[in-house]
Amino acid sequence: MSVEAMRTELNGYAWTFGPSVDTDVIIPARYLTANTAEELGKHAMEDLDPNFAKMVRAGDVMVAKANFGCGSSREHAPMALRGAGVSCVIAENFARIFFRNAINIGLPVLECPEAAEKVQPGDELHVDLTTGRIWNATRQEEYQAAAYPPAIMEIISAGGLINSVRNKIAARKAAAELEAAETVEVTA
Numbered sequence: 001m002s003v004e005a006m007r008t009e010l011n012g013y014a015w016t017f018g019p020s021v022d023t024d025v026i027i028p029a030r031y032l033t034a035n036t037a038e039e040l041g042k043h044a045m046e047d048l049d050p051n052f053a054k055m056v057r058a059g060d061v062m063v064a065k066a067n068f069g070c071g072s073s074r075e076h077a078p079m080a081l082r083g084a085g086v087s088c089v090i091a092e093n094f095a096r097i098f099f100r101n102a103i104n105i106g107l108p109v110l111e112c113p114e115a116a117e118k119v120q121p122g123d124e125l126h127v128d129l130t131t132g133r134i135w136n137a138t139r140q141e142e143y144q145a146a147a148y149p150p151a152i153m154e155i156i157s158a159g160g161l162i163n164s165v166r167n168k169i170a171a172r173k174a175a176a177e178l179e180a181a182e183t184v185e186v187t188a
Contacts, residue, residue, distance in 0.1 A: 008130050008157060010087040010108070012059035014123040015052065017045075021064055022071030023098065027080035037105075040076055041083025058085035061127065063119045065091065069098020078102035078109075088127055090134065090145065092116040103152060106160030110134070110145035118143070129156060 024047075031043045045052035062081065068091035069077060078101050081089065088108035102109045108129050115134050119125065123138040130153065132145035148156060158164035 008128065008153075010059065010061065010125075010127040010129065012061045012087050012125060013057065014061050014063050014119045014121060014125055015056060015086075016119060016121045017048070017062065017064040017068075019065035019092075020067045020070055021048070023069055023074050023077040024071050026069070026077040027074070031080075032074070032076055034076075037079040037083030039083070040080035041085065044080040044084040044086075053084050056084050056086065059087045060085060061125045062086050062089040063091070063116060063125075064089065065116050066093050068092075068094050069102070070095040073097040073101070075101040075105060078105050078107045082107045088129070090115050090119070090125075090127070103155055104161040106156060106158070106163065108156050112143050112145035115143040115145070129153065 025045065027040055027044060028047050031040060034040045034043075042053050044056075068089065077098060078089075082105060086107070088110060089102065090110045090112050092113045093111050094102075094109055099109055108127075110127070110129075110132060112132075112134060115136075118139070118141060119136060120138075123136050126135040126137060127133070128135075130147060132147040134143040134145060135141075136143070147153075155161050155164045158167050
């Protein structure tokens, strides 16, 4: 899966869902043979909302009640949402394994009970991942989620855990090459 670095300020329209949306609903098991986020995204949420994957626009935001992502511990679920174009998921709370899988693939997830309660379908949302601020431009309301700790924000900003590790390896390699070049200059 090709993942570019994540923006930290997101803008999109809300898609709202109730409580306990499980991973089998996010991406039905019959599609788990797909191996790209884009292919999985074509089938995201289809058993709950058959039009979701066709209608969601890149950047849109999912907002749900409690226990989002419960069920099987498959990373296909956040991959499907990202592949469909969802920029982040806001919920009252998340199943822990879904929360971690989402971070690992670079899909921002924010816990905010107030937003989960007040946001309506189609509301225009602006989300600042660095502060956890959620601005509902439609209703002129602000909600506050917890900001990510720096280490998690680094993973999200890189577009996921694998990209974050790759960036660190590349930075260390570049630093070692620079140090080696400086050592050669000094001894020459």
